[in-house]
Amino acid sequence: MRVAPSTVLVFLARMVDDGQPHAMPSLLGLLQSERAAFDALVAHAPPADIAEALRGLSPADATAVMCALSFDVAVKVLDEPELEGHRRAITERLPPNLAAGLITAMSADQQADLFRELTAGDRERLLALLDPATRDTLSALLAYPRDTAGGIMTTEFVAVPGDWTVARVLAHLREVARTKETIYAVYVIDPASRRLEHVASLRELLQADTQCLVRDVAPKRRLISVAPRDSRQEAARLIGKYNLLALPVVDAARRLVGIVTVDDVIDAMVADQTRQVQRLGGMEALEMPYTEIGFAAMVRKRAGWLAALFLGEMLTATAMGYFEHEIERAVVLSLFIPLIISSGGNSGSQATSLIIRALALREIRLRDWWRVALRELPSGLTLGVILGVIGFARIVLWQRLGWYDYGPHVLLVALAVGLALVGVVAFGSMAGSMLPFVLRRLGFDPASASAPFVATLVDVTGLVIYFSVAFAVLRGTLL
Amino acid sequence: MRVAPSTVLVFLARMVDDGQPHAMPSLLGLLQSERAAFDALVAHAPPADIAEALRGLSPADATAVMCALSFDVAVKVLDEPELEGHRRAITERLPPNLAAGLITAMSADQQADLFRELTAGDRERLLALLDPATRDTLSALLAYPRDTAGGIMTTEFVAVPGDWTVARVLAHLREVARTKETIYAVYVIDPASRRLEHVASLRELLQADTQCLVRDVAPKRRLISVAPRDSRQEAARLIGKYNLLALPVVDAARRLVGIVTVDDVIDAMVADQTRQVQRLGGMEALEMPYTEIGFAAMVRKRAGWLAALFLGEMLTATAMGYFEHEIERAVVLSLFIPLIISSGGNSGSQATSLIIRALALREIRLRDWWRVALRELPSGLTLGVILGVIGFARIVLWQRLGWYDYGPHVLLVALAVGLALVGVVAFGSMAGSMLPFVLRRLGFDPASASAPFVATLVDVTGLVIYFSVAFAVLRGTLL
Numbered sequence: 001m002r003v004a005p006s007t008v009l010v011f012l013a014r015m016v017d018d019g020q021p022h023a024m025p026s027l028l029g030l031l032q033s034e035r036a037a038f039d040a041l042v043a044h045a046p047p048a049d050i051a052e053a054l055r056g057l058s059p060a061d062a063t064a065v066m067c068a069l070s071f072d073v074a075v076k077v078l079d080e081p082e083l084e085g086h087r088r089a090i091t092e093r094l095p096p097n098l099a100a101g102l103i104t105a106m107s108a109d110q111q112a113d114l115f116r117e118l119t120a121g122d123r124e125r126l127l128a129l130l131d132p133a134t135r136d137t138l139s140a141l142l143a144y145p146r147d148t149a150g151g152i153m154t155t156e157f158v159a160v161p162g163d164w165t166v167a168r169v170l171a172h173l174r175e176v177a178r179t180k181e182t183i184y185a186v187y188v189i190d191p192a193s194r195r196l197e198h199v200a201s202l203r204e205l206l207q208a209d210t211q212c213l214v215r216d217v218a219p220k221r222r223l224i225s226v227a228p229r230d231s232r233q234e235a236a237r238l239i240g241k242y243n244l245l246a247l248p249v250v251d252a253a254r255r256l257v258g259i260v261t262v263d264d265v266i267d268a269m270v271a272d273q274t275r276q277v278q279r280l281g282g283m284e285a286l287e288m289p290y291t292e293i294g295f296a297a298m299v300r301k302r303a304g305w306l307a308a309l310f311l312g313e314m315l316t317a318t319a320m321g322y323f324e325h326e327i328e329r330a331v332v333l334s335l336f337i338p339l340i341i342s343s344g345g346n347s348g349s350q351a352t353s354l355i356i357r358a359l360a361l362r363e364i365r366l367r368d369w370w371r372v373a374l375r376e377l378p379s380g381l382t383l384g385v386i387l388g389v390i391g392f393a394r395i396v397l398w399q400r401l402g403w404y405d406y407g408p409h410v411l412l413v414a415l416a417v418g419l420a421l422v423g424v425v426a427f428g429s430m431a432g433s434m435l436p437f438v439l440r441r442l443g444f445d446p447a448s449a450s451a452p453f454v455a456t457l458v459d460v461t462g463l464v465i466y467f468s469v470a471f472a473v474l475r476g477t478l479l
Numbered sequence: 480m481r482v483a484p485s486t487v488l489v490f491l492a493r494m495v496d497d498g499q500p501h502a503m504p505s506l507l508g509l510l511q512s513e514r515a516a517f518d519a520l521v522a523h524a525p526p527a528d529i530a531e532a533l534r535g536l537s538p539a540d541a542t543a544v545m546c547a548l549s550f551d552v553a554v555k556v557l558d559e560p561e562l563e564g565h566r567r568a569i570t571e572r573l574p575p576n577l578a579a580g581l582i583t584a585m586s587a588d589q590q591a592d593l594f595r596e597l598t599a600g601d602r603e604r605l606l607a608l609l610d611p612a613t614r615d616t617l618s619a620l621l622a623y624p625r626d627t628a629g630g631i632m633t634t635e636f637v638a639v640p641g642d643w644t645v646a647r648v649l650a651h652l653r654e655v656a657r658t659k660e661t662i663y664a665v666y667v668i669d670p671a672s673r674r675l676e677h678v679a680s681l682r683e684l685l686q687a688d689t690q691c692l693v694r695d696v697a698p699k700r701r702l703i704s705v706a707p708r709d710s711r712q713e714a715a716r717l718i719g720k721y722n723l724l725a726l727p728v729v730d731a732a733r734r735l736v737g738i739v740t741v742d743d744v745i746d747a748m749v750a751d752q753t754r755q756v757q758r759l760g761g762m763e764a765l766e767m768p769y770t771e772i773g774f775a776a777m778v779r780k781r782a783g784w785l786a787a788l789f790l791g792e793m794l795t796a797t798a799m800g801y802f803e804h805e806i807e808r809a810v811v812l813s814l815f816i817p818l819i820i821s822s823g824g825n826s827g828s829q830a831t832s833l834i835i836r837a838l839a840l841r842e843i844r845l846r847d848w849w850r851v852a853l854r855e856l857p858s859g860l861t862l863g864v865i866l867g868v869i870g871f872a873r874i875v876l877w878q879r880l881g882w883y884d885y886g887p888h889v890l891l892v893a894l895a896v897g898l899a900l901v902g903v904v905a906f907g908s909m910a911g912s913m914l915p916f917v918l919r920r921l922g923f924d925p926a927s928a929s930a931p932f933v934a935t936l937v938d939v940t941g942l943v944i945y946f947s948v949a950f951a952v953l954r955g956t957l958l
Contacts (some may be wrong), residue, residue, distance in 0.1 A: 044700050048720045083719065170685070177686050184663055184681070184724075202663070202681060206649070207656050221523050240749060241527045241561065243742040245663075245724065262741050263722040268720060270743070273752050274836045281832025281930060282825050291839040295854075299861050302829050306904075309825050310866050314873055316817035321883055327813055331806050334813045338795035338820055338938050343822075346761050346788050346931040350781050353760025357753045358769040375774075382778050387789050394793055404800055422783050425785075451760060451930030452825040459817050 031213040042073060051080035055292075059089035066090055067098070075105040081267045085288050088117040091126070100129035107181055109154035109264060112141040140256075149235040151229030152268055153249045153258030161191045162198065162215030166208045173202070181261055186244045189256055196248055196256040199223065225250045228257060233272060233360070236265045270410070279351065282309065283450030305450070312456040316341075319460050323467045329479050330478040332406050333470055336391075336417050341462040343387055344424035345455030348432030351376055352454045355436045359446050369437040373430065380429025384422035391419035409477045416473040419468040427465060428458045495712040521552060530559035538568035541625055545569055546577070554584040558770055560592070560746045564767050567596040570605070579608035586660055588633035588743060591620040620737075628714040629707030631747055632728045632737030635660040640670045641694030643679065645687045652681070660740055664725045668735055675702065675727055675735040701924045705918050707736060712751060712839070716746045759832065761788065761931030784929070791935040795820075798939050802946045809957040811885050812949055815870075815896050823903035824934030827911030831933045834915045836926050848916040852909065859908025863901035871897035883908075888956045895952040899945040905936045906944060 042050055050069075054062040054077065064451075066074050076086065091099050091114065103111055103126065105316055115123055115138060131158055137155050142247050144150030158180050160169055173183045186205065188198035200218040208217045225248045226235050239262055243383050249258040275285035284301040286293050293301075320327075327334050353374060358364045364372060395414035398404045432454045437445035495704040529548070533541040533556070533720050545553050557566065559717055570578050570593065582605065586836055594602055594617060606614055616634050623629030637659050639648050652662045665684065667677035679697040687696045702728045705714050716743055718726050726744075754764035763780040772780075799806075806813050834851060837843045843851060874893035877883045885892050911933045915925035950958055 046703065046721055048702060048722070049701075052720075059747070130878060150755075174685055177682055183685070202685075203656055206653055206662070206681075222525060222528075224525065225682075236745075240742070240745040241531075242525055243527070245741070262724070262745070263719070266715075266719040266741070266745065266748070269748055269752075270840070273748075273755070274840065276752070276756065277759060277832045277836050278829075280756060281828045281830075283829040283832070286833070289840070290833050291842045294856065299858055302826070302858070303862055303865050306822070306825055306829065306862055307865060307869060310818070310822055313818050313821050316821075317814050317873075318883075320814040324810055324814065328810045331803055331810070334806055334816070335796050335799040335803065337813070337816055338799070338942065339789070339792050341817055342792050342795075342931075342934060342938060343785070343789055345934070346785055347781070349760045349929075349931050350757075350762040350785065352759075353756045353762070354765070354769050357756045360752065361749070361768070363768045363770045379774065379778055379781070383782055383785055386782050386786060390786060390789060394796075404797075420793045450828075452821075452828050455821060455824070455934070459821060463817065475619075 016227050030397060037126075038068065042069060047073065047076035048082050050077045051082035054083060054090075055086055059086070063087065063090050063093040067096065071101070071105075077100055078102050079106050079110045081110070083263075083287045084113060085117070085292065087114045088119075088122070091118070092122055096125075096129060104130055104134050108137050108141060108258075109152060109181075111138055112151075113146075115142055115467055116146060119453050122233060123310055147232050148228060149226040149230045149232055149249050149260055150258065152232050152235070152264045153228070153260045154181045154264070155258050157187055157246070157248075157256065157259040158183055158185070159187045159189045159194075159256060160214055162188045162213065164214050165210065166205050166212050166214060166217060169200075169205060169208040169214050170210070173205075181259065182246050185244075185259070185317055186214065187248060187259075193253070194255045196223065196225065196250050196254055199248065201245075223248070223467045225254075226260070227251070232260075232265075235260045236269050236272075237362070239265050244273055250447065276356075276447050278449050279362075279447055280356070282306070282450040305452070309452050309456050312457060315460045315465060323463070326471065326479055330470075330474065332413055332478070333416075333467075336420075337463070337466070339391070340417065340420055340424055341459045342455075343421055344428035344458040344462040345451075346428070347380060347383055347425045348428035348435075348454035348458045349451035351380070351429045351432030352435055352449045352451065355433050356447050358450060359436055359440065366437060366440055369434065372433050373435070376429045376433040377426065380426035381422065383429065384425030387425055388418035388421040391421050392475050407478075409474065412474055412477055416466075416470040420469040423465045423469060424458070424462040427461055428454070431458050431461070501533050511628045517547065521548060526552065526555035526559050526616045527561050529556045530561035533562060533569075534565055538565070538572060541565065542569050542572040545573065550580070550584075554581055557581050557593075558589045560589070560743075564596070564771065566593045567601070569827075570597070571601055575608060578605060583609055586633050586635055587616050587620060587737075588631060588660075590617055591630075592625075593624055594621055597623060606655060623707055626711055627707060628705040628711055628726075628728050628739055629737065631711050631714070631743045632707070633660045633743070634737050635680070636666055636725070636727075636735070636738040637662055637664070638666045638668045638673075638735060639693055639878060641667045641692065643682050643693050644689065645691050645693060645696060646689040648684060648693050649689070652684075657846075660738065661725050664723075664727075664734055664738070665693065666727060666738075672732070673734045675704065675729050675733055678702065678727065702727070704733075705739070706730070709738075711744075711747045715748050715751075716740045716841070718744050755835075755926050758926055759835070759929050759930040761785070763860065770834050784931070788931050788935050795942060798942045799839075802942070805946055805950065805958055807947075811892055811957070812895075812946070815899075816942070816945070818870070819896065819899055819945050819949045820938045821934075822900055823907035823941040824930075824938040825907070826859060826862055826904045827907035827914075827933035827937045828930035830859070830908045830911030831914055831928045831930065834912050835926050835928060838915055838919065845916060845919055848913065851912050851916070855908045855912040856905065860901065861904035862908065863904030866904055867897035867900040867905075870900050886957075888953065890951055891956055895945075895949040898946040898952065902944045902948060903941040906940055907933070910937050912939070 054065060057065065067078065077083065156179060158173060158176060160172060169186060177183050184202045187196060187202045188200065190197055198215055198218065200214055204218045224238055224242050224244065226238060228249050228251065235247055246259045246261045248256055249260060251257050278285045283305050286298065286301055392414045392462045395406060395410065395417060399406050399410045435454055439448055440446045533544060536544065548556065556562065567808045582593065637652060637655060639651060649666060656662050663681045665679045666675060666678065668675055677694055677697065679693055683697045703721050703723065705717060707728050707730065714726055725738045727735055728739060730736050757764045758801055762784050765777065766779055848927060871893045874885060874889065874896060878885050878889045914928045914933055918927055919925045
């Protein structure tokens with residue numbers, strides 16, 4: 001496939017535009033021979049930059065560029081998680097043999113990611129082109145969902161028997177370095193059972209006597225590991241807590257089946273953070289960049305939750321219906337409805353975001369719900385009193401200053417609003433803090449609790465609290 | 480300082496309770512001599528676990544345990560970011576000479592973190608006990624704010640001149656490994672100017688000919704680096720994108736001043752995520768665990784934003800005041816107020832969370848605001864039409880089923896609600912998507928835009944839209 005000069009130009013422009021223009025001095029100026037510039041550029045560019053530039057091209061152009069790269073560079077580019085979401089379109093268009101070659105040379109975890117993107121048909125077609133060993137590994141990895149440790153692990157780890165000397169291990173590392181995801185952690189396994197026995201870092205190996213046995217290199221310590229079905233968040237937590245560069249994944253028999261490397265964990269953390277922020281905003285996670293998702297797909301991701309929340313919020317209309325006569329008699333009460341229910345929603349949204357994070361960081365567990373409730377009740381009451389006092393003062397002040405006339409019973413109205421705020425804000429805190437627990441108890445992700453979700457929950461109750469308080473305070477006067 | 484048996488018991492219980500009980504078989508059963516159990520436990524426990532258990536003790540008990548640890552283990556524990564927020568209380572209580580010894584042996588970035596926690600008085604007192612070199616490094620690091628690359632970098636990197644052979648570099652690595660944060664990246668610098676010229680990984684060194692010069696080991700490539708004042712998010716982004724284990728920090732003259740390591744970046748990412756979720760929930764970030772923050776401090780962090788939002792939301796009462804007569808004439812309109820304004824808030828919250836993430840991930844930049852606006856307008860209109868149709872149907876259906884009587888002009892009321900929803904939801908999307916841009920333009924962090932902030936912004940306008948639409952639709956009938 002020949003790369004059209006225009007494709008190269010677009011590609012070059014994107015690379016030069018992308019982030020660090022200072023690093024590529026006036027490349028566009030030197031474009032006498034585009035192909036020469038292309039070669040010079042990709043020779044020194046990090047694969048992640050090439051991958052990012054490819055994202056901006058049409059699938060056909062991106063494929064053309066891939067074909068123009070040397071095999072080694074093309075493998076590295078295809079191996080970049082930066083290319084996620086675009087690999088399928090490129091792989092489908094590549095000559096089948098080149099595709100198979102590139103895929104075989106990719107790291108196992110990225111192979112699995114690519115295959116997850118493929119349609120069933122393409123998957124079959126490409127699997128058939130791979131050698132049996134690659135195919136088996138791939139099938140094993142594909143069995144794990146994307147959000148588990150198994151779903152982001154790779155199988156290219158260095159495993160040696162415990163009776164090898166350091167010198168032998170170092171020689172082995174030199175030999176296999178090219179094909180392994182990391183050589184900075186060496187796993188000592190029992191050759192017969194493949195059980196993981198010990199881990200030594202390359203740092204420790206380098207400092208050790210070369211005749212020392214690898215099993216004696218590192219001090220005996222608790223092995224940190226995950227099971228393949230553990231969540232990838234758990235893998236991230238362990239890597240972060242214990243400052244690991246790679247985390248071993250072991251099966252029930254403690255056999256080493258893969259490793260999760262720190263760079264994969266970072267990618268997963270970024271993706272999970274995006275997902276969490278979007279869900280906290282009250283929508284389904286996009287799972288692809290905002291700039292790349294289609295209009296229909298985006299509307300779908302947003303419409304679902306928006307409609308669900310709308311249906312829930314309809315209960316407010318029902319609740320208001322019950323108080324229609326109160327409103328008719330005292331229209332002044334309706335003026336404060338948005339103020340009061342939004343305050344409940346806001347305090348609930350604060351409490352929910354606090355608890356979602358505390359649960360995610362394992363600062364608290366499901367069984368701690370009552371501890372949280374005991375803490376949120378006084379917090380909510382305190383916050384409610386603060387807002388209640390402000391609300392009371394606002395109404396009285398406006399009346400005194402003559403900015404608005406709330407009628408003869410202004411003090412009682414202000415009292416009703418103030419007291420309702422105490423109740424609504426305290427209820428908001430409680431509901432907001434308990435929602436993540438309830439969701440986890442029901443088997444959902446606590447992070448499905450969103451600010452709009454809590455607000456919707458709190459609105460109906462907020463109305464009931466407001467009108468009940470108002471009825472108690474204003475009975476015999478306004479009501 | 481002697482460790483009281485009760486302290487040991489509490490400590491042991493916490494360690495055994497903490498996360499992975501299976502790894503410590505029936506330790507509590509074997510507690511005949513507590514001290515023996517303590518020694519056995521800390522000998523094999525990862526420092527992060529010891530640090531975590533210390534968090535649960537009183538400062539006095541934690542200090543006693545620190546004194547009971549061997550110096551090497553104590554340094555590692557004090558070096559753990561897990562101990563953040565507790566280091567000050569412990570350091571203050573340690574015998575001054577032990578404190579100085581431990582601090583000198585810590586890594587430079589963690590020293591800086593500890594000193595950031597200290598009060599000015601303690602800082603002076605402890606600085607005086609350190610040797611001049613440590614003191615100078617520390618002062619330099621403390622000059623950088625905590626949220627910059629300089630604020631999380633460390634100075635223990637391996638830097639060698641380019642004309643060293645691989646054999647010499649490897650010998651050097653063996654020698655200095657104990658005192659360096661990482662030996663997996665070797666920085667090639669010009670000895671005279673200390674300018675960073677090249678980076679070689681230990682993997683590349685190990686694969687190279689031992690007589691090769693270190694400057695020729697790795698292929699020439701673009702050096703990825705940050706400036707000390709760049710944000711730590713930028714450091715995290717680069718480490719994630721280019722799969723680095725350490726990122727060089729260079730000053731304006733391209734002199735190497737420090738490195739940011741991947742484990743520090745992960746800690747920073749977790750902290751930043753917590754901060755972002757809490758701010759998205761509409762509060763100031765706690766900056767410490769929910770379980771450890773005091774009641775007063777937590778209420779302060781929440782009350783500020785809650786009161787600010789409340790003051791903003793007061794405008795709804797003012798807006799409602801303008802429509803009091805309309806409400807009096809058509810109380811039925813008030814029933815849908817919560818439904819309509821919350822829908823605007825929800826669609827705004829979705830748009831804000833989308834844009835906050837897209838900006839953080841650099842998918843879009845400030846100058847792309849109009850592209851986003853052109854996208855959010857049709858999205859918002861589409862979502863508005865969906866909700867508008869549901870709202871219209873809901874009102875008509877309830878009337879037909881006899882569940883509620885909305886009066887003789889039910890179709891017009893339903894039409895007013897439906898049309899208002901289109902306007903409010905579309906406006907919510909626009910306001911929610913533009914808010915992060917406006918904040919960034921004004922020099923604030925776009926992530927200060929919270930779901931409650933957007934909802935508050937949208938509520939007043941939502942009311943105006945609703946009553947204007949209702950007035951247009953119902954003039955001559957209800958109004």
